[in-house]
Amino acid sequence: MSNHVLDTVMESAERIAALGPVNEELGRLDDQAAKVMREAGVIRMLQPKTHGGLEVHPREFAETVMKIAGLDGSTGWVAGVVGVHPWELAMADPRVRDEVWGEDPDTWMASPYAPMGILRPVDGGYVFTGHWQFSSGTDHCDWIFLGGMLGDADGKMARPPVQFHVILPRADYEIVDDSWDVVGLKGTGSKDVIVKDAFVPDYRVLPFAKVSDGSAARDAGLTNTLYHVPFSQAFPLGITSAVIGIAEGALAHHLAYQKTRVQITGTKIKDDPYVLYAISEAAAEIAASRTALIENICRFYDQAEAGTASTFEERAMGRRVQVQAAWRAVRAVDEIVARSGGNGMRMSNPIQRFWRDAHMGLVHAIHVPGPVFHTSALTNLDVEPPPGPMRSMI
Secondary structure, three states, rough: OOOOHOOOOOOOOHHHHHHHHHHHOOOOOOOOOOOOOOOHHHOOOOOHHOOOOOOOHHHHHHHHHHHHHHHHHHHHHHHHHHHHHHHOOOOOHHHHHHHHOOOOOOOOEOOOOOOEEEEEEEEOOEEEEEEEEEEEHHHHHHHHHEEEEEEOOOOOOOOOOOOEEEEHHHHHHHEEEOOOOOOOOOHHHOOEEEEEEEEHHHHHHEEEHHHEEEEEEEEHOOOHHHHHHHHHHHHHHHHHHHHHHHHHHHOOOOOOOOOOOOOOOEEEEOOHHHHHHHHHHHHHHHHHHHHHHHHHHHHHHHHHOOOOEEEEEEEHHHHHHHHHHHHHHHHHHHHOOOOOHHHOOOOOOOHHHHHHHHHHOOOOOHOOOOHHHHHHHHHOOOOOOOHHHHOOOO
C-alpha cells in the first residue's frame, strides 16, 4: 500500500538523521525537524479530513513513526505522541476543533493526559489548575491536551473521581524550560507545563470515560473506522512504534559499524560466530516486535470496521502485545550494544544515542508491564480485574 507521507519523509531521511545530535543538544526538536514533519503531513495522518487531515489507516501511521524513529529517536517519539492528538481532537466539540485548526490545519497539540490538574466548576465551564510533566514536543505546539480531575467548589477532588481531557490554547499554560534533564530522548523536549487558574469553557472538555468507551467518537458522528479503534490501542500505538523504530535504528547503526570492525584480538566481526548469532537473534526479535504491533492494531481496526465492540479481555491482550513488543525490541538492542565494544559507546557513535533513547522510551507509563500482564492473565482465567490501576489503561 502506498504511503505518501512516509515517502515524503524519506526524501529528507539524511536530514532527519543528521539533526539527531542537534535535537539532543537543544533539548527539543530543532525547527528543521519539525518543518520536515509538517511539510510531509506526519501530524495530520490521523486528523479528520474535514479539518485538512488525511485519515489514514493506523498501520500507516505506525509504520511512518517507526521509520522516523529509526532515523532519530526524538523526532520519531514526537511524531508518535503529537501525531495521536488529532485522533482525539476529532471527537471534541466542533467549536474547539475550529479554534485549533480553523486558521491552520498544521497546528500541533501537546499533552500529557495524566490527570495532574483539578477542574473547579464555575458558570460556563471550569477554572483549571495543575502541574504536569513529560509534555513531548511542546515547544512546537500551540494547543495542549491535559488530564484533569473534576473538583468541588473548593478545588478538592470530587467523589467519586471523574477524569477529563482538557483542551487549552498556548496562552493558558506555561512551559518550564529547564525541566527536561534526562539521559535519553533528550531531543523530545518533554518539559513540564503549569496551568494557574485558567478559565476553560465547557466545550473544551472531554470526559475521559466517553473517549475510553468509544461513545465520544459516536457522539461526534465520526464515520471513519479509524476513530472507532479503542483509545487503549490507539494512544499507545505512536509511543510503542517509536520504541520499535528506535530499536531498528540501533540495529542499522550496529550493522554498519560491525561490517568493518576488527576486535582487539584481531578477529573480524564477520568471522566471529558468537557476534553473528547475536546479530541474527536481535534482528529477528526486533522484526517480531514490529510484526506483532502492526498485526495487533490491524486486528482492532478490522474489528471496529465490522462494527464489533472489543471486549475487555481483548483489549487487555492488545495492551499485552504492545508492552511485550517494546520490551522485546529493547532487550534485543541490549544484546547487540553489548557486542559493539567500547567504541560503540563513544558519543560520536549513534548507537549509544539509540540505546539511551530506547531505554527512555521503555519507562513510559504505557510500557510498565506489571499491571498489564497481571490484568491480561486474570482475564484469560475468567477473573474480573478490580477497578483501579489494573483497568485504567485497558
